[in-house]
Amino acid sequence: MSSVYDPTTYTAQLEAKVERLRALLAPFGAPEPAVFDSPREHYRLRAEFRLWRENEQRHYAMFAPGEKHQAILIDDFPIASQRINQLMPQLKAAWQASSALSFKLFQVEFLTTLAGDAMITLCYHRPLDEHWEAAARQLATDLGVSIIGRSKGKRVVIGRDYAVEELAVGGRTFRYRQPEGAFTQPNGTVNQKMLNWAYEALGEREDDLLELYCGNGNFTLPLATRVRKVLATEISKTSVNAALHNLDDNGVDNVRLVRLSAEELTEALNEVRPFRRLEGIDLKSYAFGSVFVDPPRAGMDPDTCELTRRFDNILYISCNPETLAANIEQLSDTHRIERCALFDQFPYTHHMESGVLLVRR
Template identity: 80%
Template sequence: MTQATFAPHHYTAQLAEKKVRLSELLAPFSAPEPEVFESPREHYRLRAEFRLWREGEARHYAMFEPGDKRKAILLQDFPIASRRINELMPRLQAAWADPALGFKLFQVEFLTTLADDALITLCYHRPLDDAWQAAAERLASELGASIVGRSKGKRSVIGRDYVEEEFQVAGRTYRYRQPEGAFTQPNGEVCRKMLTWACDALGQRSDDLLELYCGNGNFTLPLATRVRKVLATEISKTSVNAAQANLAGNGVDNVTLVRLCAEELTQALNEVRPFRRLAGIDLKSYEFGTVFVDPPRAGMDPDTCELTRRFERILYISCNPQTLVQNIAQLQDTHRIERCALFDQFPYTQHMESGVLLVRR
């Protein structure tokens, strides 16, 4: 999204159009009317990435239209980004005047939270030396933010390499470690609404939950309070480490986390082959009633989709309605849509985040 498409006065109409589109996509499956969860009109995006663009002696934050890396859109502020990012942008820009920080700096990334934590990643086309380290330490102290410096083969951390987030869900506060470079939901307020909806859709259960693609435990923490126990899987080592820290930090002790991709877990549950990473875990001890999936844009592969068919309930969060529809088409002979929702993670764009609860017919 660029500044040109930022139009708060059109937000209500744009959201209504998304609801119509999602309803049309799900109409062949006799879906109920989507529940709609709107976004704040501005300052909703908790992370942002900018290239640096030189004009004469001055350098600016820059973004580009998709597919066009030659014509830069120069920015002084970024109204869709969090207030913390907008507060940090001019102060960081002023620091570029110091050659120790500004020399061959080509990209800046901001990661912030609703809890007002901040981390700045500075990317360079040169090695990071002692002068950079000293200047970055001063800057981190002045900005009240952590800083990560990146150059080829080098990563230097001042402060922490993660931010800390807090979400209030169903009367409880959950605290999350969100690592630099790992996936996190960009719209914090909408993420909180997604977590609340997912907990409500799951309900209070006496059986167990299987979670695929658990990431840093974003959904795992609140969903674990609704079931007897959880088996959660994730392939990214960074996300697994964050999820383990988040489970421990929130005192959640009924989750077993396994570093497997969804395809590997499918093979394990189908007893195609054993995995050393499942040593000591008795899969047959679980009484799975629900599977929760939050897959990448490609959706679930056919084998994983077939695996979910064996569950009474499938709780599905999707970042791509097209692949969601493909997966539902594979499942529609055994499952029906009981609830669906639209989460407006990305206002002023065509992107739609959605959720469905499928239950066995």
Template identity: 65%
Template sequence: MGLAFDPANYAAQLAEKRERLCSLLAPYSAPEPEVFESAPEHFRLRAEFRLWYEQGQPHYAMFERGDKHKAVLIDQLPIASKRINDLMTPLLEACKADPLLGRKLFQVEFLTTLSGEALVTLCYHRPLDDDWDAPAAALAQALNIQLIGRSRGRKRVLERDYVVEELEVAGKPWRYQQIEGGFTQPNGGVNQHMLGWALNAAGENTDDLLELYCGNGNFTLPLSTRFRKVMATELSKSSVRSAVANLEINQVENVTLVRLASEEVTQALTGVREFRRLQGINLSDFNFGTVFVDPPRAGLDPATLDLVKGYDRILYISCNPETLAQNLDELNNTHRITRCALFDQFPYSHHMESGVLLERR
């Protein structure tokens, strides 16, 4: 259950999260966490709304977790970016006015950026054909957005299915292709704090970095400046495509990108299996001194835990402090926490991101 939206109480909620993280990390003698707060309003760059129809008229709606029958009708969402809020009313009014846009429309998804771009996906319970394109193109031009139509098994893209974000890390701008439906950090301001902290914690290195779960290269790009070479791994095909594009956009040339799951990386590095996807890549050319991990909520699996313990330094970003603590039960035998941080990606909820730097004892 989420916490109530109350900017006046934001500092108290953040303090509670800090205490919770300190409690979870206390058994491992962690230092005081560096705390990176969020803007109290308009911090979320993504939002998804179902449409709820009353007397034939659509309204944006959200639902309590686990109850899809009791709709809360809204016309603004203060945690969402100002760009999303500015788009909500004119977009819905246009869909009400034109049956080609509004008929059997059941969901609207927004993806915005700190750089000002916006992509909107309209989801339908009917097939889309060429008739949809003209009014959709007019709407996209009027609102200065990228617009996509989705129906079962179909996706109509007018111009492109991504936005380009620009983030500043340690004074340097980085550009990111963020594709519709792909994972991106929802809180752009806090994401910049995370990237800056990771860069600072990594320090300057003359050896190489192994990165697991690299996604679209969110951390890969800035971290590439702190190591001789980087081998970054990711399983999702769409994330790999975006990561390749982002390396090219930013002219990063010291990163080798490999589409492997974390357990496959373990098998490759330990010589258990050979992978066709590694053809042309000589693993012995790498001298990994640091491993960077940003795993899913389940944390690191046992095989990956065994792998990362083999490196002198482990930089671990976690979206679930409970599974981070479980992993630390094992990692604490070989490594000690020298830095830790709390990143408040999700104000007014119990979720939080954290980071630890572990160094060999």
């Protein structure tokens, strides 16, 4: 499948993904997938560019896969949000006019949100001094953004070190902090569709939810409104801190969040060994009816996959349909696919996000 940006090919490339998902899930008797498309352009909320010197000027640059020495110089980036495309020339003009901003600047990262917030990270091969900070403060004011300066062993924050997102799910708007450097869903429009699908798939319940790999609470916030209480786990300290803020900011008070990996939680639930981070949490007080998982590309390890088998409902969001199919195969003797969906988070690439609701046979 082509990875070249060409809106005229969008419908065909999306249908190819649907066919691929159908084929992977066919052995498990999956129903027809719901398909959630992407905007054809300006869908990506974050972007990262190396800078390339040519004719004594720095330019935004990208590189073909496996090619480090032949830069593709760009002035705009049509798959990125309109805000990123607005900021790109403004930032370039600013570094061209200021040696304090441009000296040994080698990388620029943009993070924007559907809510209109924006943060720019500037990465340097030199220490950041008071001249840089004065110029960066003026830049932040001029562009209406937060600026993060990074050099070896140092980070300078001007404004906030997170962007603010707002997503509408189930008739309610949730507000999210998205920290600099932490994972966030790149396609905000499709993310919102994904959250609403998961919200509907879980349904209104009177029991409890276990969530593995919760990140900054992207799914946790809306799903918590559908159940009695939630036990959520995440290993990244930055994501845990963001999730705690997001729960508090939204007044969601029925979630306990623990910094454990999925493998560690499996050991705790199987009473293999105790964890200090679970002190004060009575695991036996939970009446889990469902588990929600959104694992990395490798999918669930066999032990975690086996853990999910004990739940009546397994709600699974996957960024790798091959590992999703492998996990479903392990579970297929006890669970069947009730719903499935394709979310086109990454148009014009072979990557795709998918979701399944597995229910006990």
